[in-house]
Amino acid sequence: xxxxxxxxxxxxxxxxxxxxxxxxxxxxxxxxxxxxxxxxxxxxxxxxxxxxxxxxxxxxxxxxxxxxxxxxxxxxxxxxxxxxxxxxxxxxxxxxxxxxxxxxxxxxxxxxxxxxxxxxxxxxxxxxxxxxxxxxxxxxxxxxxxxxxxxxxxxxxxxxxxxxxxxxxxxxxxxxxxxxxxxxxxxxxxxxxxxxxxxxxx
Amino acid sequence: xxxxxxxxxxxxxxxxxxxxxxxxxxxxxxxxxxxxxxxxxxxxxxxxxxxxxxxxxxxxxxxxxxxxxxxxxxxxxxxxxxxxxxxxxxxxxxxxxxxxxxxxxxxxxxxxxxxxxxxxxxxxxxxxxxxxxxxxxxxxxxxxxxxxxxxxxxxxxxxxxxxxxxxxxxxxxxxxxxxxxxxxxxxxxxxxxxxxxxxxxxxxxxxxxxxxxxxxxxxxxxxxxxxxxxxxxxxxxxxxxxxxxxxxxxx
Numbered sequence: 001x002x003x004x005x006x007x008x009x010x011x012x013x014x015x016x017x018x019x020x021x022x023x024x025x026x027x028x029x030x031x032x033x034x035x036x037x038x039x040x041x042x043x044x045x046x047x048x049x050x051x052x053x054x055x056x057x058x059x060x061x062x063x064x065x066x067x068x069x070x071x072x073x074x075x076x077x078x079x080x081x082x083x084x085x086x087x088x089x090x091x092x093x094x095x096x097x098x099x100x101x102x103x104x105x106x107x108x109x110x111x112x113x114x115x116x117x118x119x120x121x122x123x124x125x126x127x128x129x130x131x132x133x134x135x136x137x138x139x140x141x142x143x144x145x146x147x148x149x150x151x152x153x154x155x156x157x158x159x160x161x162x163x164x165x166x167x168x169x170x171x172x173x174x175x176x177x178x179x180x181x182x183x184x185x186x187x188x189x190x191x192x193x194x195x196x197x198x199x200x201x202x
Numbered sequence: 203x204x205x206x207x208x209x210x211x212x213x214x215x216x217x218x219x220x221x222x223x224x225x226x227x228x229x230x231x232x233x234x235x236x237x238x239x240x241x242x243x244x245x246x247x248x249x250x251x252x253x254x255x256x257x258x259x260x261x262x263x264x265x266x267x268x269x270x271x272x273x274x275x276x277x278x279x280x281x282x283x284x285x286x287x288x289x290x291x292x293x294x295x296x297x298x299x300x301x302x303x304x305x306x307x308x309x310x311x312x313x314x315x316x317x318x319x320x321x322x323x324x325x326x327x328x329x330x331x332x333x334x335x336x337x338x339x340x341x342x343x344x345x346x347x348x349x350x351x352x353x354x355x356x357x358x359x360x361x362x363x364x365x366x367x368x369x370x371x372x373x374x375x376x377x378x379x380x381x382x383x384x385x386x387x388x389x390x391x392x393x394x395x396x397x398x399x400x401x402x403x404x405x406x407x408x409x410x411x412x413x414x415x416x417x418x419x420x421x422x423x424x425x426x427x428x429x430x431x432x433x434x435x436x437x438x439x440x441x442x443x444x445x446x447x448x449x450x451x452x453x
Contacts (some may be wrong), residue, residue, distance in 0.1 A: 003405035003406075003411075003430075003440070003443075003444050003447065004405060004409070004411075005407065005408045006363070006406075006407045006408070006409070006411050006412065007405045007406070007407075007409065007410070007411040007444070009411075010411035010412075011411065011441075011444070039226045062296075079372070080368065080370075080372045081367045081368055081370075081372075081373075081414060082367055082372070083367050084365070084367050087279050087280070088365055088421065088422070090416075090417065090418060090421050091348075091418040092415065092416055092417035092418075093367070093417065093418050093421075096367065096414055096416035097222070097418075099260045099367070100393075122345070140330065162415045165415050165433075165437060166415070166437055167436050167437060167438075167439075168434060168435065168436075168437035168438020168439070168440075168441050170434065171431060171432060171434040171435050171437075171438060172431060172434075173428070173430070174412045175258055176430075197258040
């Protein structure tokens with residue numbers, strides 16, 4: 001084997017977070033951004049995505065299985081740590097905690113989001129602009145979606161930073177610092193894209 | 203004139219099995235005193251702040267110049283060496299606690315065996331024994347020697363393990379210190395000959411992969427060792443090693 005079980009699982013966890021989950025997240029947010037144009041543009045994009053060939057295969061291997069592994073192993077990692085930000089309030093240690101908090105929030109959000117959209121689609125409901133407008137018709141759900149989506153986006157951006165460290169791409173302190181700026185830039189850009197999209201449904 | 207007093211709140215524990223408790227002490231101030239000289243004063247006259255006779259506080263010490271790592275404890279919330287903790291620079295009351303990441307032996311004295319076991323596990327040495335004289339090894343460039351010297355300053359004091367959120371009773375993570383030693387010995391021209399053995403050792407359970415990049419270690423290291431740089435460099439080395447292990451390599 002390439003290394004011990006822990007080593008391989010941890011590396012797979014890190015890889016899956018970026019490829020394919022991170023790529024899927026970016027794609028998902030970009031396609032949803034059609035909603036800022038008008039309802040027809042969003043419906044056309046959603047229609048295109050749901051009619052992709054081999055859809056169930058794509059969903060299973062690009063989305064469901066990677067997220068399932070990332071979530072289960074991520075929870076295991078999260079509950080192994082004893083966070084100590086109150087004693088060591090350094091920037092990276094704070095990010096370490098926020099990464100774990102946003103991970104758990106994202107998992108709860110994704111579970112609910114998949115239930116409301118993909119599972120409902122399997123029951124015969126149509127996923128379109130009015131479905132999302134309906135979901136986002138209460139202030140509570142708007143807040144829930146904002147927190148959930150921003151958590152997901154932060155978890156991805158900061159996870160990208162640790163992906164670069166975990167695979168040995170950024171080694172020197174300077175490269176890790178630049179990578180902090182770049183990944184936080186990714187967070188800000190994706191946050192703008194996703195918040196604009198959410199408000200387009202209101 | 204009443205003498206200036208220094209106040210201490212010390213977390214004590216009578217033996218590994220009993221519950222910890224705190225005891226307060228007030229000792230006369232002396233110029234330039236450090237935490238160790240204060241503890242020596244308590245040992246000389248073991249009377250607590252209430253004026254009751256008590257047992258002297260137990261702690262470990264050796265070099266008294268921050269190179270041995272034995273006197274590490276948590277001082278005002280931060281793990282550090284008590285020899286270089288100057289009383290005049292500390293906020294009072296000065297709170298002393300053992301580094302609870304390690305098994306407490308008694309009071310402030312802890313058992314750092316796990317760190318020495320980890321050094322054995324990762325083979326933190328250079329094998330040079332043979333059945334005949336192997337002759338001199340390859341030369342080490344002076345610039346590299348100066349760089350490696352920084353990594354060699356590690357005194358196995360345990361501060362980085364205490365600061366790490368991933369070193370705890372839920373995990374078997376060996377911690378940053380032994381990982382950085384792997385980088386030190388892999389950088390040595392003779393040590394490099396056994397590089398793969400050390401890399402494979404840290405790719406085992408409880409090894410390198412358990413690092414969560416909180417980077418508390420590099421912030422806390424009293425010797426300023428670039429621990430997170432070592433960890434990231436080892437991440438790169440083990441990436442290649444993992445592919446070699448899996449697919450095979452012609453070297």
